[in-house]
Amino acid sequence: MFRAVMVAIEIAMLEPKTQLGGVHVILDMSGLSLVHIYQFSPQLAKLILDWVQECAPTRLKGIHVINQSFIFDVLYKMFKPFLGEKIKKCLFFHGDNRKTLTEKLSAQALTEYYGGTADIPEFPGSLFADMLFYYENEFQEFNTYGYQTQTDKEKPAH
Template identity: 30%
Template sequence: MISSYSQSSIRPLSEGLQKVAIEELNEVPSRIDSDIAALKEWLEKQPHLCSCKDNQFLLSFLRGSKYSLEKAKQKIDRFYSLQKAIPEVFNEHRLSDDPQVLEIIRMGVILRVPLDKDDTGPAVTIIRAGAYDLNKFKFQDIIRVGSMFGEIMMMEDDNATVSGYLEIMDMTGVTGANLFALQPQLLSKFSAYADEAMPTRQKGIHFINVPKAFEVGFKSLLGWFPGKIKERVSVSSDPEAIFERIPKHYLPKEYGGTKGTMQDIISSMEAKISSYKDYFEESQHFGTNEKLREEPELFKHEESHFGLDGSFRQLVID
């Protein structure tokens, strides 16, 4: 079954990103329409799968699979089936007008950094781990909001779908209580989901402003990340480390940059998530029904951090 979410036309890429898509993702612009049509035809034949059929949504999976139709099918199936394995993130609060979601956005816990139109680099998100009230929110609530913007990114951020994305975890002001609240197994579980199911390519997770007192202990948390993702993680106490990842002129003044303020970003993000109200309401009905699955799941379980039933496998920590 396919959702009724409105179909969009294909958004043309900038010249620079189109070059990257052709050279690195095997994109053939003249073939995009037929590839999307092939995915839709496949989805129509999957009784167990209720999926968004927006053209840009499906295109993100094609790009994330370097235009292998079979891999794109696996990703879409995994995208929805693995969400069931993380119910603390993917639940009834995952709505644009949920008070908890809006409060987290307004606190500036998650900041989507806008890039220039001619930039061909990865999309950038800053997560301010010490900026929320531990007595009011759990880390899973923060990840939930991040996952919502991850899907918005899939739909409309060409830098993300072509060049991937970076996450900057700002640990300013964190305490031992904050680190405990990070829920390392959840962080590991969601990282595995992002790697196995999300079509946008994660280019790195960079922890900055890590208090010296926690630096050694914090690095031990890296054992919770899947191996491939662990290689993309860095930890630093240097306040200047952010400039190694993001040019100053992209950052708000609170981070030493010149591009507006954090409040400018927050206001833009609140407006953006509001514009996706219908999408997230319908997303409550997207997913898989394993009782209706006619063929074995396409994904090879030995390659996954999730077991046959979709439950997360406990990682062995060195």
């Protein structure tokens, strides 16, 4: 799941408007259960937040958490120690209050479900998978970026 989010952000960053304007992320926590919580360790929480705060190639404008329950509080307590000041400033908890969400984001950019007026059709998850496969060659190239380790041939002899 984490890799899929990373890839989706890489796809979004191919769009010049996203590069200039940045992004708002809506985390809809409806349906979050203890089974999901057990998938997160403190190490994974730190890995995710380090990536978001230090590596994600995007201008993060806001993280809007909606429909969170007491179960989310357990997960949030795991992430909270790793939050940097920048993330804390753009993190907003809305619960089921869509009015506070539309105060932060234009109603014209949100679907009716989120309290907005945008006429955006719902797409099946398979369409997202198709999009990921469409950009497969770009992902392979993206995975070559960063620090390279020396191969055995390049390592100095002792």
